[in-house]
Amino acid sequence: MLGRSAVVAATLFIASCATTPSVIPMKETFNPSEFAWSTAKGNSTIVGQAFIKTRGGDVKLAAGNIVRLVPVNAYTTELRVRRTINGEKVGSVDPRLEQYNRTTVADAGGNFEFKELPAGSWYVSCAITWEAANQGDMQQAGGIAYGTATVAKGETKKVVVTRN
Numbered sequence: 001m002l003g004r005s006a007v008v009a010a011t012l013f014i015a016s017c018a019t020t021p022s023v024i025p026m027k028e029t030f031n032p033s034e035f036a037w038s039t040a041k042g043n044s045t046i047v048g049q050a051f052i053k054t055r056g057g058d059v060k061l062a063a064g065n066i067v068r069l070v071p072v073n074a075y076t077t078e079l080r081v082r083r084t085i086n087g088e089k090v091g092s093v094d095p096r097l098e099q100y101n102r103t104t105v106a107d108a109g110g111n112f113e114f115k116e117l118p119a120g121s122w123y124v125s126c127a128i129t130w131e132a133a134n135q136g137d138m139q140q141a142g143g144i145a146y147g148t149a150t151v152a153k154g155e156t157k158k159v160v161v162t163r164n
Contacts, residue, residue: 025091028078035100038071042118044151049110050126050161052145061110062126062145067161069102069114072121072148080123084144112161121150124161 046069050062070076075097082088106112106126114122129142149159 023089023091024082026075026078026093028075030075030094030096031073032096034073034075035071037118037120038100038122040118041116043154044117044119045156046114046117046122046124046149046151046159047156048112048124048147048149048159048161050106050112050124050128050145051110052128052142052163054141060128060130060142061108062106062112062128062161063108063110065106065110065126065128066103067106067112067124067126069104069117070097070123070125071100072123076123080146084125084146117151119151119153119155121148123148124159126161 050065050067052060054060075094079090079093082090102114102117104112104114112126123146125144125146127142128145129140131138132141133139143163145161145163147159147161149157151157
């Protein structure tokens with residue numbers, strides 16, 4: 001028969017497992033060679049607008065927010081699907097990823113532009129938040145708007161960055 005302290009410890013362990021979201025490590029390995037193409041200076045451009053439409057139908061623009069551009073590959077696709085789309089907790093993200101990110105700030109209309117890009121496929125994302133009333137208190141609302149753009153050499157591609 002288990003002692004009282006063993007039962008208490010087991011109960012606490014089970015309770016902590018039930019209430020703590022599990023962190024699942026990344027399956028894909030960060031491979032710098034899959035990012036190498038994205039560092040070249042090119043003549044392609046990605047333009048667009050970032051916004052989120054609320055449940056009530058209001059449009060919240062990314063005015064003044066950072067818009068992030070990341071090259072598409074197996075590693076960034078896993079991050080996009082698991083973290084951004086599915087909202088999963090993933091293990092540590094390789095810090096080398098940061099050097100391949102490009103950023104800009106959206107204007108007052110949520111519009112943005114990335115110039116001098118090499119041809120290829122890119123993920124575009126932007127965090128958009130606002131204050132919303134909730135039972136008399138103000139609460140932060142919002143989320144991550146995202147999109148994908150593939151540009152050919154010398155092409156300008158327009159992308160809408162929002163939530164699906």
